Amino acid sequence: QSVLTQPPSVSAAPGQKVTISCSGSSSNVGNNYVSWYQQLPGTAPKLLMYENNKRPSGIPDRFSGSKSGTSATLGITGLQTGDEADYYCGTWDSSLRAVVFGGGTKLTVL
């Protein structure tokens, strides 16, 4: 059971837009920055978004992040088959004093 809650799966057609939610509490998402990771099949996670809505160098602006209250959202526009991956949100939990992750969301581009 993960501290942060993500939908197990989402899907959309190529070229469309999808959003992935990450729900937490005041001890984690509500009061700390959220990051997002993309894990392509058989590979290590890769930083996709940090400090809620900042993209590392090399990440296209098709990817966006936002946060409101105790929920964060990753948005992906212009979906490509290469975007098929597992996506994880993560943040610090001030009560647990630990980094916590969501259970991951599998994106399928139909």
Add this chain to the structure above:
Amino acid sequence: QVQLQESGPGLVKPSETLSLTCSVSGGSISSYYWSWIRQPPGRGLEWIGYIYDNGETSYNPSLKSRVTISVDTSKKQVSLKLRSVTAADTAVYYCAGRSSDWYWYFDLWGRGTLVTVSS
């Protein structure tokens, strides 16, 4: 650019100690907070703990009693020891780095190494 390589036994017997090393190349070991993160087969990510080059550590409360993370700056290596392992500790173990002085996100990842706990 900085690269990470995890190494260690791929098979550990139950009740024994899992020991892994993360070698840092292409940059300074002192620029990052180093964490170990694991991922059981088919499941999500779990943070194990971190170390800074001054020896400062913090561990996941769920694993704290069994974990030690250490750093050897001269060898540019970060090590993980997990004691009294069981089958539930079977996972891909990742070494990950955080460059931010303030915020928790991991901008550097190793490729991971699979450790299976079995007799």
